[in-house]
Amino acid sequence: MDKSRFVIMHNTISLDGSFTGFDVNMSLHYEIAGSYKTEATVIGSDTIVTGIEMYGGVPEEKEQDLVKPSRNRDLPYWIVVDTQGKTKGMLHACRSFEFCRDIIVLISEKTDMDFVRYLEARNYDFLVCGKDHVDFHTAFERLDSNYGLRRFLIDSGPTLNGVLITEGLVDEISLVISPVLVGENSTQRFLNQLNRENHPLPLKLLQCERLKEDLILLKYQVMKPV
Template sequence: MAKPKVIIHNSISLDGSFQDIEVDMGIHYGTAVSFGEDIHLVGANTAKTGIEMFGGVPSEEDADLRKTERESTIPIWAIIDSKGILKGSLHVFRRFDMCRDVIVLVSGSTPEEYLEYLKERDYDFIVTGKEHVDLKEALELLSKKYKAGKVLVDSGSSLNGALLEEDLVDEISLIVMPLLTGKGTDTLFANIRKTKPIELELLKCEELEKDHVWLVYKINRSSDK
């Protein structure tokens, strides 16, 4: 099966931090939309942090138990949640105007009660991998089942690192913010454990408002040269 094009998109400080910084959501999502993504891929921990940052979990309503009806141009959100971290809070994303609906990527170790929660609320889910989600197979299934040509990854260092280690990323898009966070902060690519450097080719360098800079790099593979 064919893999969709995968683009990592993040806002970071000049020293590479992605945590405990005030991201300009207008700039972040305004640039993201230019990629024409079909799937917005997020890790469960990043999704949970976003919920906590923007007001917590409201009570479920009847409308939250059914799929939304939105334009096909709006991306579907695929959330990797093998442990069922987001049980009871997925409706936050279902309500989000920039989310057509939610697909959950789970594994063979996912608790049965979480799968029942998904079924009762009509969330699509894909089971792949034994203990953890098989990222390569999950991407191929998203391409096949949902005709996803482009997947935008908007997540933290764990998911980004895993995708880069498995050579599943095609481009990296970074909004560099005009600030330094200093010592004691996690950097976006701290979890990459490749033995060789990942070579990049600059595709875009654009100055944005509020002194932000937008960098887009292509992953250079030996087969590309």
């Protein structure tokens, strides 16, 4: 593990661990995310697709969407993990977000060339990291060497959360707990995998704070083998 790298996983969840099936205080979620002063936000393709569908669908692509935006260099990049090209035709919805510096897409050697051509035609940076799936150790190393990015926020779903936890790449976990139980109406929990051995993962409490609307912020350090 590169000790100069910092990775924090951030989710808003129900008391029973779901991040779907209830109303999320998005402004508070992003306010807390912004307080961590990270340089890039890593998001899975499923999260991108679900979010765009939830908030009005894919807008019309305009000419200005085809060029890199000129924005404050202090804004975070959005790192989109998409080896299957699920976000083809909708990445401009992310690029147009005013608090996103620009998009960098992580793909694999087996990603369809049609998606690669889509990225190239619209001036999206992309990194090929892995044969079948993204190798995140390689990805983080190249994001550092190519862009100087070392502080990452993971704002995604159970698959990507689980992969990064399994690979030992997450340093801290930030959870905003909503005062609601979802029960069987939940379609996804915030984490579906801990490690290859299914051993419990020890954590150290760093912060426990009551927020407005009976929300609770919990922040933990992930305890890793020395």
